[in-house]
Amino acid sequence: MKINKQNKNGKEVSIVYGDDNSINVNIFNNKILMEVVGSFDNNLKELEKISGSRIYFRGNSIAIKGDKYANEKVKDAIQYLIDRFRSDKKIDKNDIITSVNKDMIKDIKNQSTVQSLEEIIKTPKRSVIPRSKKQKEYVRALKTNQIIMSLGPAGTGKTYLAVAVALTMLLEKKVERIILSRPAVEAGERLGFLPGDMKDKIDPYLRPLYDSLYDLLDYNKIQKKIESGEIEIAPLAFMRGRTLKNSFAILDEAQNATQTQVKMFLTRIGENSKLVVNGDPSQIDLPNKKQSGLIESQTILKGIKEISIINFDHQDVMRHPLVTKIVEAYQNNTNDKG
DSSP states (O other): OOOOOOOOOOSSEEEOTTTTTTTEEEEOHHHHHHHHOOOGGGHHHHHHHOOOOEEEEEETTTEEEHHHHHHHHHHHHHHHHHHHHHHOOOOHHHHHHHHHHHHHHHHHHTSSSHHHHHTTOOOOEEEEOSSSHHHHHHHHHHHOOEEEEEETTTSSSSSHHHHHHHHHHTTTTTTEEEEEEOOOOSSSGGGGGGGSSSHHGGGGGHHHOOOOOOOHHHHHHHHHHHHHHHEEEEGGGGGTTTTTEEEEEEOGGGGGHHHHHHHHTTTOOOOTOOEEEEEOTTTSSSSSGGGGGHHHHHHHHHHHTTTEEEOGGGGOSSSOOOOOOOOOOHHHHHHHHO
């Protein structure tokens, strides 16, 4: 057996290579070890699924057995997760996926430059780091442009990153409120026939936005900001006639808005405001898909320099690797038919 050089701390991590291509990662800091392994070993199980290696956890040791290349991939992934915990004091699901993508790992390790540090979004609960070139471009646009449109499949971070930037601007008092909106297009139901007040009616359709908020700021603090009006929930239809000043407004699921509705939302912009329009052209729920104004609006507005348009694709998907393959397969099928 040969022992790989230890990390700078000397005692926290050691890596031992076996003659049968196996690798043992020994983590002597129990706090780091528990975060890397995950609740009920879930992180290791996920790495096992992705890599094809067999991973065993006992004591302070994580044993990796299988194909030599796959074992190295898992070893690098574990080292990445250790580094993430040291820097962020937490490991989330996206980190597991990113950990096995070497290109992303190299990209994130290069975030020590001044330009890259500006792309990191620091919120009370976590630091959010854009994980692909398109995500970096998107974050820069969110911070510098007045109007941002992003198109692409689910899992590319369109909503999460927009909410993260909006929240930091609210907490830094760069804006006075966040407005979350989306078209009320659902399976044959109209909002008027649903029980409860307007918030109760629209809340289920804004769940991804709420999930992002709760991931970035404590639940009670979010509730207080909703009660004070600093965070506002508004159906798209209720935006008509308003002028949004000192606001960060996000229109989610914009593929289900008509061109008239997208235009109406964009023309609400007022002094010191940002508007974000997010959508997935492959998930149009309108009865007539040609009514969707998202793609057409992108074409109409692409020449206006104050408007940034970001197009994500399957390479930017940050969910389970299988999701990326599914999205790519559907994209290829659509392209073949086109």
